[in-house]
Amino acid sequence: MSWPEFGIIAFRVVVTFVLLLVVTVINVWAERKILADMQSRIGPSRAGPWGILQTVADGLKLFFKESVIPRKVELGMYLLAPFLAIIPAFLIFMMVPWGKPFMIGDHEVALQGADLNIGLLFILAMSSMAVYGVVLAGWSSGSKYPLLGAVRATAQAISYEAAMGLAMVAVVVFTATQGEGGTLSMAEIVERQTGTWGDISPVLSFVPRWNLFPQFVAFVIFLVAIVAETNRAPFDLVEAEQELVGGFHTEYSGMRFAMFFLAEYVNIFSMSAIAATLFLGGWAGPTFEGSLPGLISGSLPTIYFLIKTYAIVFIFFWLRATLPRLRYDQLMTLGWKRLIPAALTWLVISTVAIGFRQFGAPWS
C-alpha cells in the first residue's frame, strides 16, 4: 500500500467518525427541541443560540462528574460494558456511503468509512454485537432493575433482528435485478438507485429510482424494526422509566453513563442512514454538474444524504412524542406474529414478481 492510499483511507475513517460525532451532538439537541415543540414547551434555550450548545454543556458536565461504582458490581464486565456498547455503534456507520466519490489526482476518494463487499452483512453482525453492551451492563450491575432491562433487551434484539434482516433480503434480491449480478456493498446499492424510473414508463421519468417505491412494504417493516433495534419509544421497554428506573444503565453515572447515551444516539443516526441508503437512494440525486460550480455540485450528494437521513431521524423523534409504550406481550406479538410473517410474505411476493419480470411466466 502506497502512502497516498494510506492517507486516503485515514482521511475517510477520520472524517466519517467526526461527521458522526457532530451529527450526534446536534441530534441530542434536535430531539429535545422537537419534543419540546410538540409538547408546547420551549426546550433548551440558554446555552448558545436556540440552546444549540446544550449537548456540549451536558457532555462537559458528565465528563467532570464522579463516576460512582456501586459496591456489588462485577467490576471487569461493569467497566467493559460501555465500550462494548459504543464500538459497534460507531463501526456500523463506517459502512454507510455519505457522499459521492470524488477524485484527487488519479486517486478516487469514496466518502465512506470502508466499502466491504459484505457491507450489509457487516451491519447485521455489528448490530447483533451491540446487544452485548446492554446485556453485560445489566448483569454486571448486580441489581435487579438493570438485570430485568438486560433480559428484555436480549429478547427484543433477537426478535426484531429477524424482521430487519428479512426486509434487507428483499432489497438485496431486488437490487440484484438492477445491475450486473447481486451485491451486498452499500456503495453499489446506492449506485444502482441513481437516475429515475423513466425507462419503465415516460410518466415516471421524474420519479427517482429509489428502492422505496418497489419495496415499500419492506421499508415499513425495516422502519419498525430499526426503532425496536435502537430501543426507542414506543419500544423502549429496555429502559422503561416507570418500571425499571433507568433500565440497564441505572447503576452507571458520569462518563460511563454518557457512553451509553452517546451509543443510543449514534445508533439512531446510523440506522436512519442505513434506511436512507437502502430505500431512499442514499446520496443519489440531481447534482447539476456543469451548470453549478464544482464545489457545490460535489457537496450536493452529501446534503441529499443528510436530508434523507434526517427525515427518518425525525420519524424517530415524532414517534417518541406521539405513541405510548407497548406492553411486553404486545411487543413480542408484533415482532413474531406480525412483522416476521409480513416480512416473509413480502419476500415471497417480491421474489416471485422479480422472477416473472426476469424470466417470464413459468407456463409460457
Place this chain on the structure above:
Amino acid sequence: MAETILFVLMAIGALVGAVAIVAARNPVYSAMGLLGTLFSVAVLYVLQLAHLVAAVQVIVYAGAVLTLFLFVIMLIGVDKSEDWDEKLPYQRAFVGGLGGVIVLFAGALTVFGNFDWVPAATNTIPEATNGTIQAIAELLFTDWVLAFEATALLLTIAAAGAIGLAHHRREQA
C-alpha cells in the same frame, strides 16, 4: 507484515479466550471468553480472504447463539458460585496426560517431523474472488443445492421438533 502482526494478535486472542472459557469461575466470563475466541477466529477468516465466512461466524455464533447462552446463564442464577467439589477421581489426570502426549507429539513433529505425509500448503495467493459471496453462492446453489436444501429442511424439522417436545412436556405436567 501487517498480516503477520494481525495473525499473531488474533491467534493470541483466540487462545486467551479459549483458556478463559474453561478457566473462568463465573459462567458469564466463560461466555465472554467464547465471544473473544469467535471474534478472533472471524478476523483470521478475513485474513484468509473468506469475508463471508467471517461475517456469518459473527452473525450466527457471536450474535445469535452466544446471546442465547448468555440469556440462559443469566436466567438460571449467576449468583450461585459453582460447586467445585467434583467427583471425578481420575478423569482430570487422564485428560491432562492425554493432552500432554498430544502436545509432545505435535512438538516432536514440528521439530523432527517429516512433512511429506502432511499435505503441504501451496504457496499460491488465492484469487480475489475466492471466498466472496458470488463464488460461494455459485457453488451452493448449483453443485450443492441438494445438500443445501436438505440442511435447511433438517434445521426446520429440528426447530419444529424442539417446539413439539416443549409442548409435550407441558401437557404432562
